[in-house]
Amino acid sequence: MFSLEGKSALVTGSGSGIGRAIAQAYANQGATVWVADINLEGAEETVALITETGAKAHAVTLNITDAAAIDTVIQTIVDEAGSLDILVNNAGISHIGTVLETTEDDWDRIMEVNCKGLFFCSKAAVKQMLNQEPKGGVIVNMASLGSLLAVYDRFLYCASKGAVLQMTKCLALDHVKDNIRCNCICPARVHTPFVDGYLEKNYPGQEKEMFEKLSEYQPIGRMGKPEEIAALAVYLASDEAAFVTGSAYNIDGGVLAI
Ligand SMILES: NC(=O)c1ccc[n+]([C@@H]2O[C@H](COP(=O)([O-])OP(=O)(O)OC[C@H]3O[C@@H](n4cnc5c(N)ncnc54)[C@H](O)[C@@H]3O)[C@@H](O)[C@H]2O)c1
Structure with a gap:
């Protein structure tokens, strides 16, 4: 179960934290993973951790706010693997503050990465997924518990992650007949x-x-531990999740049970 054998996966922000754990878990399940991060050193460390186990991964520098660079990375993947099967939109940045403590610069910076970057990557991936044979693929977005509920002092961060949740649902609906599934994970x-x-x-x-x-x-x-989030990301990318699209999965140690 949950094999990703023969699949190609692009994981953004996988030079650290949750993205790194997802890249490791995907490679462990048989995928060839493109570890993309604005920080190449982090991406290379992730690739070293993967390749020392005998699994397959490549490091690439990628700023997800650069649409042309995203196209280039996807073209590289397609040239090597023949298709892009999985995109994980994981790269994201945080911000602390109430509405009064949030500046216009903060707004632009957070929205640029957490929303525009995710939009650019999704658009480029969907374009590719529609053009490949067989048509289709899987997108997993890293949202947050802040997509679902208010968190003190996280006005802007929650706004950006709320948008991630809605982008997930809209993309899933628009492409449900194209064999493209899209879900998001909402960790505490x-x-x-x-x-x-x-x-x-x-x-x-x-x-x-x-x-x-x-x-x-x-x-x-x-x-939570990064590998606990990665286990859910493996399920969502696998064929076992074929009926799952447009969903948001909480993984929160019981927060939403209260
Ligand atoms: N850690 C948490 O508590 C938590 C909770 C809920 C959601 N999340 C979300 O999970 C995701 C990963 O978080 P993490 O805790 O692993 O963070 P992290 O800071 O450890 O890793 C994020 C990675 O993204 C990269 N990155 C930042 N901007 C980028 C850009 N423009 N282009 C490409 N890469 C870029 C960073 O270099 C870094 O390697 C984020 O989207 C975050 O919002 C985290």
Whole structure:
């Protein structure tokens, strides 16, 4: 079950955290993975972790806000693998603040990556998926629990992730007859460099207390692990999920049970 043997996958932001775990899990299930990140060093580290197990991966530099660069990466994948079977729109950036603490520059920066970047990658991938034989593919978007509920001090981040949820549903509906499936994952807090960087920047000297506070937010009493999110991403990309499209999957240690 859940084999990705023979499939090609592009995972954005896979030089770190959740994206890295997804790239590793996909490669482990037999996919050839293109590890794309704005940070090439991180992408190369991910590829080294994958290839040392004997699985297949390639590192590429990609800024998802650059539409021409996305086309080039997809063309490279198609030249090598013959098709693009899976796109994971994982790259994303965070922002802390209420509406009053959010500037126009913040708005442009976060929306540029979390929304416009995801739109560019999705558009290029759908174009390719419609033109290949057999037609179709799978898109997995990294949304957030902030797509579904309000989180204190996350005005802009939640707005951007709410848009990711709606892009997921609309794309899924528009292309349901084209053999393209699109779903998103809505994790609560996951322990990655994203969280460590946020604590370092916003709570210098209080990182440990804040880490505990953020852990307790989840009723299960801890943050998620990147590999737990990756396991769901494997399912969504696999043929076992053939009936699943337009859905949002919470993976949240019980937050939405309250
Ligand atoms: N960690 C969490 O608690 C959490 C919770 C819910 C959702 N998410 C979402 O999961 C995704 C991954 O988060 P993470 O915690 O692994 O973060 P991370 O910061 O560890 O990794 C994100 C990666 O994206 C890359 N990236 C940033 N901007 C890019 C761009 N313009 N083009 C290409 N790559 C770019 C970074 O270089 C980095 O390698 C994000 O979309 C985030 O919003 C994270």
